[in-house]
Amino acid sequence: MTQYVPTRQLRFFLTGPSPCPYLPGREERKVFTHLPMSDGAQVNDALTQVGFRRSQNIAYRPACEQCSACISARIPVANYVAGRSHRRILRRNADLVRSLVEPEATTEQFDLLQRYLQARHPGGGMTEMSWLDYVAMVEDSSVRTHLIEYRAADGRLVAGALTDLLSDGLSLVYSFFDPDLDRRSLGQFVVLDHVRQATIVGLEHVYLGYWVRGSAKMDYKARFRPLQTLRGDLWVEEGPLSLLELPELGHRKD
Numbered sequence: 001m002t003q004y005v006p007t008r009q010l011r012f013f014l015t016g017p018s019p020c021p022y023l024p025g026r027e028e029r030k031v032f033t034h035l036p037m038s039d040g041a042q043v044n045d046a047l048t049q050v051g052f053r054r055s056q057n058i059a060y061r062p063a064c065e066q067c068s069a070c071i072s073a074r075i076p077v078a079n080y081v082a083g084r085s086h087r088r089i090l091r092r093n094a095d096l097v098r099s100l101v102e103p104e105a106t107t108e109q110f111d112l113l114q115r116y117l118q119a120r121h122p123g124g125g126m127t128e129m130s131w132l133d134y135v136a137m138v139e140d141s142s143v144r145t146h147l148i149e150y151r152a153a154d155g156r157l158v159a160g161a162l163t164d165l166l167s168d169g170l171s172l173v174y175s176f177f178d179p180d181l182d183r184r185s186l187g188q189f190v191v192l193d194h195v196r197q198a199t200i201v202g203l204e205h206v207y208l209g210y211w212v213r214g215s216a217k218m219d220y221k222a223r224f225r226p227l228q229t230l231r232g233d234l235w236v237e238e239g240p241l242s243l244l245e246l247p248e249l250g251h252r253k254d
Helices: 040-048 084-092 107-120 131-139 186-201 216-223
Strands: 012-014 030-034 053-055 058-062 070-076 097-101 145-151 157-165 169-177 205-212 228-231 234-237
Touching: 040 053, 040 058, 053 169, 084 186, 107 131, 107 157, 107 169, 145 186, 157 186, 169 186, 186 205, 186 216, 205 216
Parallel strands: 169 205
Antiparallel strands: 012 030, 030 058, 053 058, 070 205, 070 228, 097 145, 145 157, 157 169, 228 234
8 A cells, every 4th residue: 555645744743741641650742743624634544554643633642751652553354353252242232233423522422421431531631521622522623534323222322432434444533431331341342343344344454542551441452363563664463472461562671
């Protein structure tokens, strides 16, 4: 695939240090740029393929001075075969109704997101998100994006995902789910459903964002096999040894 090169010069900025939301006692910094309105989708494509993530009309990636624990991860769809645990998750959630909707915020989505954040990420920066913040997160975008809603048989919204459509795959920007339905493993199910949808439409990858070594909240990403991680400028397929067992993976030694 020929990688798109933006026709305009992008300006990149560096944030100041702030507390890391994943690893206590560490600080994070990010490099970011603003996505242009005219060709934001193509620029987002190119930047995602080199490890950036999108938030509204900003693309960012970690630029921490003393830590490199955040590793970009994606699933190569053509090679993915669901293991026993993932097949169980798919069966448990076979009753859910999946709908692709336009990127328009609803209070129903926002209420579920608030419950999810309070239960799974208490004290995190997003817990202070207002309704207008959520509207901006969903609707303020110059890229090809949409929402996926997952509903129970009674019509109740139990999970949602804001997903970008890229030239080579689907990028999970943010997903959330009912924190009271632990047995369903909805976080993993949303990923599995995106793998299934990417397969149907012939896309190559599902981008998972960053796997963070040492963060229990991110461990589930290492369970998908095969998994590709970005090492320098190359996407490398991980072997059978779990990422969780690799010593010092993702940490600088300086």
